[in-house]
Amino acid sequence: MNTVESLVTQIQGLSGNSSDLSALHNYLKQAEESLRSELSRLLPFLHQLDPSVHSLGYLYILEACTSSPVWGDQRDMIVSTTARFITFCAAEQIRMAPDLFINVCKRFKEQVMLLEAPIRGVAPLLAATRKVQLNSEHLTPLHPDFLQLCLLAKCYKAGISILEDDIFEVDQPRDFFLYCYYGGTICIGQKRFQKALELLHNVVTAPMSTINAIAVEAYKKYVLVSLIQYGQFSTSLPKYTSSAAQRNLKNFCQPYIELAMSYSSGKISELESFVQTNREKFESDKNLGLVKQVVSSMYKRNIQRLTQTYLTLSLQDIANTVQLSSSKEAEMHVLQMIQDGQIHATINQKDGMVRFLEDPEQYKTCEMIERIDSSIQRILSSVELSLKIINYHKEKPFRCYIWAKYN
Numbered sequence: 001m002n003t004v005e006s007l008v009t010q011i012q013g014l015s016g017n018s019s020d021l022s023a024l025h026n027y028l029k030q031a032e033e034s035l036r037s038e039l040s041r042l043l044p045f046l047h048q049l050d051p052s053v054h055s056l057g058y059l060y061i062l063e064a065c066t067s068s069p070v071w072g073d074q075r076d077m078i079v080s081t082t083a084r085f086i087t088f089c090a091a092e093q094i095r096m097a098p099d100l101f102i103n104v105c106k107r108f109k110e111q112v113m114l115l116e117a118p119i120r121g122v123a124p125l126l127a128a129t130r131k132v133q134l135n136s137e138h139l140t141p142l143h144p145d146f147l148q149l150c151l152l153a154k155c156y157k158a159g160i161s162i163l164e165d166d167i168f169e170v171d172q173p174r175d176f177f178l179y180c181y182y183g184g185t186i187c188i189g190q191k192r193f194q195k196a197l198e199l200l201h202n203v204v205t206a207p208m209s210t211i212n213a214i215a216v217e218a219y220k221k222y223v224l225v226s227l228i229q230y231g232q233f234s235t236s237l238p239k240y241t242s243s244a245a246q247r248n249l250k251n252f253c254q255p256y257i258e259l260a261m262s263y264s265s266g267k268i269s270e271l272e273s274f275v276q277t278n279r280e281k282f283e284s285d286k287n288l289g290l291v292k293q294v295v296s297s298m299y300k301r302n303i304q305r306l307t308q309t310y311l312t313l314s315l316q317d318i319a320n321t322v323q324l325s326s327s328k329e330a331e332m333h334v335l336q337m338i339q340d341g342q343i344h345a346t347i348n349q350k351d352g353m354v355r356f357l358e359d360p361e362q363y364k365t366c367e368m369i370e371r372i373d374s375s376i377q378r379i380l381s382s383v384e385l386s387l388k389i390i391n392y393h394k395e396k397p398f399r400c401y402i403w404a405k406y407n
Helices: 001-012 016-034 044-049 056-066 073-088 098-113 119-132 142-153 156-163 173-189 194-205 213-230 243-252 254-264 270-276 279-286 288-307 317-322 328-337 366-395
Strands: 313-314 345-348 353-356
Touching: 001 044, 001 056, 001 353, 016 056, 016 313, 044 270, 056 073, 056 098, 056 194, 073 098, 073 119, 073 142, 073 317, 098 119, 098 328, 119 142, 119 243, 142 156, 142 173, 156 173, 156 213, 173 194, 173 213, 173 353, 194 243, 194 313, 213 254, 213 288, 213 313, 254 270, 254 288, 254 345, 270 279, 288 317, 288 328, 317 328
Parallel strands: none
Antiparallel strands: 313 353, 345 353
């Protein structure tokens, strides 16, 4: 009986209980080199194993199968085989060889990207992340890969599912940077701008000895989202921000700082002119869509200012004041703002007049009371989590930085 057949027999016979699995693990570690020497004939042997029962042995053979470049039709077969394994494998078995499992998952991500089918990797990598995660506070090396696939596949809701966790334990700082950056970008896609700001803020202010590209890209989005969410941006960073970030971020992001300065003037024509001048830069950064949302938010803020001065105003006057092209465009902005709860108003379609109203909320409905109570509970939870952070600070310097702000 040759090596591979013998190995499969051992896997089938020693996958029943924990003591046998330990023996199997030792046997598999000794067989790693021989497995790699027979790459061309390994894949068919996986059909003799059940990924849910023989997970550890299956992992070792699959890891060997994927250790060399995969071409053509074999790529699709490897992707299907790996997806099935990740979905059905037993967590307690793959955790005996976590590094191998992570290697397999990362190669799986690369293959679905080469197939230009990131959607095929979303569900399996979510399952993989949960299986390799020791607890909900643990950031694994698979978190960033999963979020990247969610972005490429535009499966933003799937990505949100792991952004709800409060992260305190990080193995590699780079994983934390990527997790927060990809997470922030997903929240932007969902227009959850407050959550996006929290995640991007974590990247910008995280400990770093030298400036890195992830922090630079996060800072660019941080500027834009701050303008959308708050209508302003301050270049001052908290004192706990690294000196490398304090010194260099603004230099790498000058067009974005200038955009914020133009926004603060409140003059839409100047802002649009600036955007047009720097369009190529924003487009190459893949931030042009976000920049357009910044411009749109200025129209809305200028309309909001009108509610503080006027009781009624015609749509044409609104268009003229905030520099919209027509009364029809002004109507679209006003209707959207009413729908989003940004202003309270009614539109008389007959004479094209807008009547601005007071906020009708009296804070006495059951729904509002529940929202207030939820906010109070969230604040109390944040206080408790802050105490945890202080305790982590004593033992794990990088972890002390990781705030649990995720709602």
